[in-house]
Amino acid sequence: MRRRYVLLILLAAGGLGAALLLSMGRDTARDVTQALDLRGDPPFEIRLSGPLWRDRTLRSEDGALDVGYVTGDERLDVLATGADEVPVAEVDLRVDGRLQRRIQPPCPQNACPSRLSLVLAPRVVGLGPGHRRVEVIVRDRKALNGQDVDPHVSVAKFRVNVGRRLPLVREGEPVTVVKAAPARMGVTERRLRAGGLRALTAIRRRGVLDGLLGSVPMNVLQAGPLKVNGLPLGASLLLQLRIARRNVRATVPDYVPAPHLPAGYRAQTVRVEATVLRDLLVDVDLNRRRVIAVEPGPQSQTKLWQPSFAPAPAGAGDED
Amino acid sequence: MRMRFVAGLASLVVAAAVALPATADSPAQRPTFVRLSENGPAFLAYDGGPDFDPRSRDWPVSLVFAGHARVGKIKDALRGLGFTRRGHSRFLAYRVDKESARFDGDRGLKTSCDSSGTDVHVRLYAPTATDRFIDPEFGSVVVGTAHLDRADGCSVPPTLFGFSELAERRIGTILGSIGWRVEPDLLDLGNPEPYRRDISDPAHIWLSNGRATLITVP
Numbered sequence: 001m002r003r004r005y006v007l008l009i010l011l012a013a014g015g016l017g018a019a020l021l022l023s024m025g026r027d028t029a030r031d032v033t034q035a036l037d038l039r040g041d042p043p044f045e046i047r048l049s050g051p052l053w054r055d056r057t058l059r060s061e062d063g064a065l066d067v068g069y070v071t072g073d074e075r076l077d078v079l080a081t082g083a084d085e086v087p088v089a090e091v092d093l094r095v096d097g098r099l100q101r102r103i104q105p106p107c108p109q110n111a112c113p114s115r116l117s118l119v120l121a122p123r124v125v126g127l128g129p130g131h132r133r134v135e136v137i138v139r140d141r142k143a144l145n146g147q148d149v150d151p152h153v154s155v156a157k158f159r160v161n162v163g164r165r166l167p168l169v170r171e172g173e174p175v176t177v178v179k180a181a182p183a184r185m186g187v188t189e190r191r192l193r194a195g196g197l198r199a200l201t202a203i204r205r206r207g208v209l210d211g212l213l214g215s216v217p218m219n220v221l222q223a224g225p226l227k228v229n230g231l232p233l234g235a236s237l238l239l240q241l242r243i244a245r246r247n248v249r250a251t252v253p254d255y256v257p258a259p260h261l262p263a264g265y266r267a268q269t270v271r272v273e274a275t276v277l278r279d280l281l282v283d284v285d286l287n288r289r290r291v292i293a294v295e296p297g298p299q300s301q302t303k304l305w306q307p308s309f310a311p312a313p314a315g316a317g318d319e320d
Numbered sequence: 321m322r323m324r325f326v327a328g329l330a331s332l333v334v335a336a337a338v339a340l341p342a343t344a345d346s347p348a349q350r351p352t353f354v355r356l357s358e359n360g361p362a363f364l365a366y367d368g369g370p371d372f373d374p375r376s377r378d379w380p381v382s383l384v385f386a387g388h389a390r391v392g393k394i395k396d397a398l399r400g401l402g403f404t405r406r407g408h409s410r411f412l413a414y415r416v417d418k419e420s421a422r423f424d425g426d427r428g429l430k431t432s433c434d435s436s437g438t439d440v441h442v443r444l445y446a447p448t449a450t451d452r453f454i455d456p457e458f459g460s461v462v463v464g465t466a467h468l469d470r471a472d473g474c475s476v477p478p479t480l481f482g483f484s485e486l487a488e489r490r491i492g493t494i495l496g497s498i499g500w501r502v503e504p505d506l507l508d509l510g511n512p513e514p515y516r517r518d519i520s521d522p523a524h525i526w527l528s529n530g531r532a533t534l535i536t537v538p
Contacts (some may be wrong), residue, residue, distance in 0.1 A: 066422060189514070295480075
């Protein structure tokens with residue numbers, strides 16, 4: 001009975017501790033990295049500031065990065081303070097592990113300062129674009145003598161993202177809150193829509209899509225250009241079936257990107273089965289007046305998608 | 321006056337009026353920094369890679385959270401509404417005061433897949449150091465992109481990403497259901513992406529009217 005009581009107390013204490021950690025963790029992390037700007041373990045406190053420190057890479061609570069875009073070498077201010085008056089004997093500046101500068105403060109009569117302020121200018125841009133690791137290493141005299149160095153060295157490090165020259169981001173016209181209705185369909189969009197629907201009607205007349213669509217009418221939700229590497233090729237339609245169809249199957253046209261071919265794509269067919277078909281993407285090559293892809297849209301449930309010889313076009317792998 | 325938007329960053333200057341290269345993923349508009357108010361922070365109107373290459377833009381910014389917005393607060397609310405999964409990281413360029421540009425990264429939050437194998441993916445951006453932008457007219461601000469993912473780790477292909485406009489509407493509806501003030505398509509960010517598809521990357525479907533939904537966080 002007593003053991004159970006102790007266990008309950010321990011569990012409650014653990015829960016309370018976890019809750020405190022969860023509620024305070026982020027602010028605590030910020031205090032260290034943002035407000036105090038302190039780095040390094042004893043024997044030295046290393047306070048960093050200046051433009052390069054401001055432009056360092058940060059990490060949010062969910063691990064995502066917030067990166068600067070450094071296009072020129074920037075100043076880094078360093079203030080090293082020895083705990084319990086430990087004197088600073090040497091400071092190294094390293095970038096990507098390579099020594100860029102070594103500073104040994106004057107130590108008259110063997111008395112080094114316990115507080116040292118430096119202005120450094122790490123050369124990061126010359127190393128090219130990418131993430132660069134900047135380290136400031138502070139040592140006391142015992143570390144220089146090669147004794148058990150760990151307790152006598154403090155390190156502050158951070159990363160910066162070096163970019164190419166800053167491109168222009170143009171100045172736009174002042175704009176206001178939107179009050180007018182969205183613009184109506186333009187001439188180009190109407191032409192693409194008409195051309196796409198003509199090709200779709202033709203293929204439906206041949207019965208190729210009967211298994212999928214039957215005779216159900218469709219609304220055009222969107223019509224726009226179909227391109228190959230940015231150049232016009234035809235029309236792409238997003239269609240909605242006026243009545244959803246269930247448990248349909250058909251073999252439909254599709255393609256895979258083929259930049260080496262003049263058309264920019266390689267035609268194939270796909271065996272498709274849909275539990276529910278509500279919407280459809282239809283791509284039309286207007287040069288050939290041919291439907292080249294029929295794919296269930298984002299509101300349709302597919303059960304089978306079996307390309308004839310190549311994987312379905314899926315774009316960039318991690319695109320989402 | 322409060323609602324005045326000023327697009328642009330006059331101080332970032334190199335090479336402006338060059339036409340976009342013709343590539344699959346390039347947005348229809350040259351990515352531009354926009355400000356919510358004249359003296360407020362600036363952010364690029366598209367997310368993407370941690371660079372300024374127009375070809376690596378992913379989705380247009382279509383959500384602006386204002387009032388008492390913080391990334392953590394919005395994410396907490398979204399998690400409670402079923403946005404429990406995470407996606408891949410993307411970045412949004414921003415600039416506060418006269419400081420140099422930075423890129424905030426976010427994996428975003430995704431709903432679970434619906435019966436069609438489609439989820440809603442929203443990414444939220446603000447400086448990590450403050451968890452929000454401070455805008456003199458809009459208060460605490462967080463901006464976001466939204467899109468649908470179909471067959472992204474669930475369901476049977478075809479795999480599709482995009483339809484930002486549809487995702488924006490869904491998020492507005494969802495957050496309106498908990499009492500947050502939602503003003504659809506209120507803010508013209510100058511980043512319309514008319515519906516289109518490119519054969520070289522057919523899974524990436526652009527669709528956005530360039531008008532962001534303003535959501536006031538209580």
